[in-house]
Every structure is written in C-alpha cells, then in structure tokens.
Amino acid sequence: xxxxxxxxxxxxxxxxxxxxxxxxxxxRHTSDHTRRVIFPIFAVFTFFIAGCTQPGPGQLPGDVFxxxxxxxxxxxxxxxxxxxNLVRPAGVGYTKAIPDDLExxxxxxxxxxxxxxxxxxNLLQGNVEGAFRNTIxxxxxxxxxxxxxxDAAGDFGIDEIEGDFGQTLxxxxxxxxxxxxxxxxxxxxxxxxxxxxxxxxxxxxSYVLPSPEKYVGTGAGVASGLGNRGRYADAIDAxxxxxxxxxxxxxxxxxxxxxxxxxxxxxxxEINPFDLNTEGF
Amino acid sequence: MSxxxxxxxxxxxxxxxxxxxxxxxxxxxxxxxSAKQLVDELVGEINRIIGSGKSEQAMFRDxxxxxxxxxxTSYIAAYAMGNDxxxxxxxQKKAFSDAFQTYISRKxxxxxxxxxxxxxxxxxxxxxxxWFEVKTTAYLRGESPFTVTFLVSNRTGRDKFFNxxxxxxxxxxxxxxxxxxxxxRRGGNIxxxxxxxxxxx
Numbered sequence: 001x002x003x004x005x006x007x008x009x010x011x012x013x014x015x016x017x018x019x020x021x022x023x024x025x026x027x028r029h030t031s032d033h034t035r036r037v038i039f040p041i042f043a044v045f046t047f048f049i050a051g052c053t054q055p056g057p058g059q060l061p062g063d064v065f066x067x068x069x070x071x072x073x074x075x076x077x078x079x080x081x082x083x084x085n086l087v088r089p090a091g092v093g094y095t096k097a098i099p100d101d102l103e104x105x106x107x108x109x110x111x112x113x114x115x116x117x118x119x120x121x122n123l124l125q126g127n128v129e130g131a132f133r134n135t136i137x138x139x140x141x142x143x144x145x146x147x148x149x150x151d152a153a154g155d156f157g158i159d160e161i162e163g164d165f166g167q168t169l170x171x172x173x174x175x176x177x178x179x180x181x182x183x184x185x186x187x188x189x190x191x192x193x194x195x196x197x198x199x200x201x202x203x204x205x206s207y208v209l210p211s212p213e214k215y216v217g218t219g220a221g222v223a224s225g226l227g228n229r230g231r232y233a234d235a236i237d238a239x240x241x242x243x244x245x246x247x248x249x250x251x252x253x254x255x256x257x258x259x260x261x262x263x264x265x266x267x268x269x270e271i272n273p274f275d276l277n278t279e280g281f
Numbered sequence: 282m283s284x285x286x287x288x289x290x291x292x293x294x295x296x297x298x299x300x301x302x303x304x305x306x307x308x309x310x311x312x313x314x315s316a317k318q319l320v321d322e323l324v325g326e327i328n329r330i331i332g333s334g335k336s337e338q339a340m341f342r343d344x345x346x347x348x349x350x351x352x353x354t355s356y357i358a359a360y361a362m363g364n365d366x367x368x369x370x371x372x373q374k375k376a377f378s379d380a381f382q383t384y385i386s387r388k389x390x391x392x393x394x395x396x397x398x399x400x401x402x403x404x405x406x407x408x409x410x411x412w413f414e415v416k417t418t419a420y421l422r423g424e425s426p427f428t429v430t431f432l433v434s435n436r437t438g439r440d441k442f443f444n445x446x447x448x449x450x451x452x453x454x455x456x457x458x459x460x461x462x463x464x465x466r467r468g469g470n471i472x473x474x475x476x477x478x479x480x481x482x
Contacts, residue, residue, distance in 0.1 A: 104422070159425055235392060242482070245462035252458050253450055260449020271451075273356050273434045273443045274411060280374035281355040281366070 053178040053190055064255060065178050072181040076247045079186060080240055087229055088237075094223070095230025103227045105149040110220035111160065112141045112148025117203035121163030125171040130161035162261060165202055166195025170262045179251055187254035313406040316413035316433040319440045323351045323431070324401045324417065331393055344393070345386035353434065353441035354382055360444075361456040365464055365471060373471050380478040385456070388482030398422055401429060412436075412443070419447075 055065040066072065095103065115138040122131035137153040137160060145152040153159075169191050170176075177190025188196070206214055229236065243249045259265055330343045348354070358378040359366055366374065399421040406415050412434035418426045430446040445452045460474065463481070467473035 100422070154425070232395070235395065238388070238392075238482075243462070244459055244466055244481075248458050248462060249455065252455060256450045256454070257448050260446075271360075271432075271444065272410060273353065273432075273436050276356060276359050277366075278355040278359040280369075280371045281358040281362075281378045 054175055064251060065176070066251065067178050068180060072179065072251075073247050075181045075183050076250065078183050079181065080246065082184065083229075083240060087226070088233070091226040091229030092233055093230070094226045095233075098227070103231075106220055107224045107227055108141070108145070108151045109148045110217070110224040112138065112145070113205060113217040113220065114203070115141075115160065116205050117199060118160065118163035120202050120204065121165055121168045121199075122161060124165075124168045125163070127161070127163070130163060133158060133161050134163070164192075164195055165198040166192035167262055169195055170264065176264075179255060181247070181250070187250050189255070189258065192258065313408070313413065315440055316415055317403055317406045319351065319433055319442065320403055320415040320417065320431045323347065323442065324403070326351075327393065327396075328400070331397055337391070340393075341387050341390045344390040345382060348386050349382060351442055353437055353443040354378065356436065356441075356443045357385075357453060358382070360453045361460050363457045363461055365461070369471055373475065376475050377471070377478075380475050381456075381460075384478045384482045391482075396421065 053065075053067060055063075098106075115134050119131045119134045119138070122128075122134060137158045140153040140156070140158065141148045141151060144150075166189075174191055180188050180190060180193055182188050182193060185193075185196070205217065209217075239249050239253065240246050326347045327344075330340055330347070333340070333343070335343070355378060358374075358381050361381060362369065362374075362377060369377065396419070399419060401417045401419050404416045404418050406413055408414075409432075412432055415431045415433055417429045417431065419429050420426050427448050428446075429448075431442045432444040432446075433440055433442050435441070436443070460478075463474045463477055464471060467477065
C-alpha cells in the first residue's frame, strides 16, 4: 500500500495537482500503520511540491500567478457543473430541511473535530499560544458544549486560531507556488494543496478514534459544507453564476482571503487613493 | 445633518475664507476620531436600513443614498474601471459612475439580507500613510466573527470611505475584475459594458 502511495506522490511532485482528490480518497482508506509511516514522508515531500512552480522575476507579490490557467479553467467548469447539478441542490435542500439550531450544532461539531489538527499545526509553527487556546477551546466545547455540538468556548471569547499544514508551510518559508483550481476541492495554491494532503494525516483524532466513529466526523464535515453552500446560496451563486468571469472572481477571492488569513502582506497598504486620476468620474 | 458633516462644512467655509494662508489639511484634519465616527455612522445607517422592513427595491435606493453620502464615489468608479478608464470619454466616465453606483447598491444591498440579526462593531482605527483604516468585526449567526475593514480618506475634502475589505478581500479589486471581464466580453466596448451594468449584479 505504501508503494502505491509513493507512486501517487511521484505524480503529485510533478505538480499534477488535478488528481489530488484521488489521493485523498485513497488515503482515507489506508490503515493506521500506513498513515504513521507515510505522514513524515508527505511532510518532507510537500516542500518540493510547494516549491515547484515559482513566478518569474517581474512578478509582484500581490499579483496572481496562474501558469496552469487552461487546466484550471477546465476544472472550474467541472466544479461549476458539479455544483449546479449536485452540491447546490443538496445544500439548499439541506438548509431548508434542517432547523437552524441543528445546522449550527452540526457545523460546531465538525469544526470542533478539526481542532486537534489545528493544534498540531499551531505547534509545528511554534505558535504555543494558539495551540493552548485551541486546546482549551477543544476541551471546553467537548465537555460544556456536549461533545462539540455547542460553541461554549466562543461564548467566553475563546475563538479558534486557525491552523492547517498549508499555513505551516507558509510559516516555514515555502513559497505559495502557482494558483490551482482542484476538481471537487476548488480554489487553492500549490502550497495549500500540498498542505491539504498532509492534513489528511495530521489530525490526531483519526489515529485515536476507532473506525466507524471517525467517519462521523467526515459525515459532519460534508453536512457542514452543504449547510454553508445552502446558507450562503445567494452569495455563492453571485460568484459562480452571475459574474462575467466566475473563474477570475473565484481566483481573486480565494487568493486575497488566503493571503489575509496567513498574514502575508498588507493589502490595505498597497493602494493610495491620492495616486488615482479620478477626473471625470 | 450629522456632526461630522456640519463640522466639515464649517471647516470648508473657514478654509475658503482663509484662502491659501490656511492649509486645507489643518482645517479638515482627518484623525482617528473622525474616521471612526464616519464608520460608526455608516454602520448605523446600514443597520437601520436592514432593520427597516422596507421592500427590497426601497432598500436598494436607501443603500444608494448612503453609498453616495459616505463613499468617495468618483474614486470608487475610477478604480473599478481600471486601465480602461484612460481611454474612456468624459461622457462615458460620467455614465459609468452613475450606472456603477446603482449596480453596487443593488448587488451588495441584496447581500445585506444575510446580515439580518448580525452586527458590526468598530474595533480599532490606525493611520496608513495619508488615510485611515477602520477595523470592524462582523458577528453573524453560527459564524466565527470576521474582520471587515473600511478605508477612510479626506481626499475630496470630506471624510469618505474609499474601499472596504471583508476578510482581506478587496471589494474594489473584485469589482475591477468584474468590470474588466464585462468589457472583454463586449470586445472592449465601454458603452456596451455600461449598458450591461444596468442589468448586472
């Protein structure tokens, strides 16, 4: 099984990120032993993956680097078709059928299960305070919040300090790489995609929980995703179906938001209202 | 008339009377307090419109009024048009500016429904070069709080917001991408884009 994983990795290293989802499906079904063996391998290889496409010298840091635009646009059309025919109707139906409170609880439950993974990444980044906060949050929500169904910690102002392996790679100095739109998973960068792959292994819960239980988390994650698709249907529809170039919109929104969350650059510093010629407008 | 505008109206008259002996910046000094006040008022107006229970069409008109009162509309339009603005005629610029104002009020006005029951709170103000950045936190049902930032300048001689960032997403940059794509789709025809804008959003 490990050999198979490495073959898939080899594929990944050549930046064939478009097949990533199959790797994802594969690793979900590997044994715990295999996971323990290949986690460090993944961690090392992601360096090479994330570093594999770099912008040329003329590129500004705030710019979009999209050398795979043709493939990305094809994937975008696949994702749009998938959304239109499956995800959107399911999401809207889900939001209609499930009462708001229950929907919130499922969302809370799902994000609570992600906290141990965030803690691992906080620690890998040397963010001890973040790891501490997320640990408290996890303990409070799991106990006072009835297994994570309620965000009790949020009521005390203990909000999540996000942590994923893509972010860890950023902290470690790995460049962003090219923009990619992955089938099913949507907008990403080479660095973030590599991080996602590692995060399939970085949640301690997946090593601790026995087999049927851990799929509850996956189920809650899917449900929570559908809930968001339904709840923000108008906003997402506006981008996917009502904009002149939905691919460019999704790319711009993703990159700006991702860089903001990483604290990479200060976008507000880049514009000077006094520099623009507004005559006639 | 609000305190801010009254004060600035007085400032404008004062500056006008004093002529060149008084630098406009000292008469119209934008500071942390006035930048915060502008955003407080803006947020208050938006919350009032959302809570008014009016029809959607009436709300869009209200948003447009608020937008033109608090926003640096000519800057916003010029930014959104980007490089294509350089080859636009005066009439096209004017027509675009008007159409864009209506478009943006309709587009974001319909989004504000998602804010019902939520609130925006002003957190901090900091000077950036010659303008101010006002950070607010948005609280929505079932969501982790997120950051909405307003950029405020007195470029026009009055405190106006000239851009907005939601979780790092530059709204004007987003609109520039959209307008650029609309112009491309019309083979570079600015008039056709302006016409499309009337039905877009």
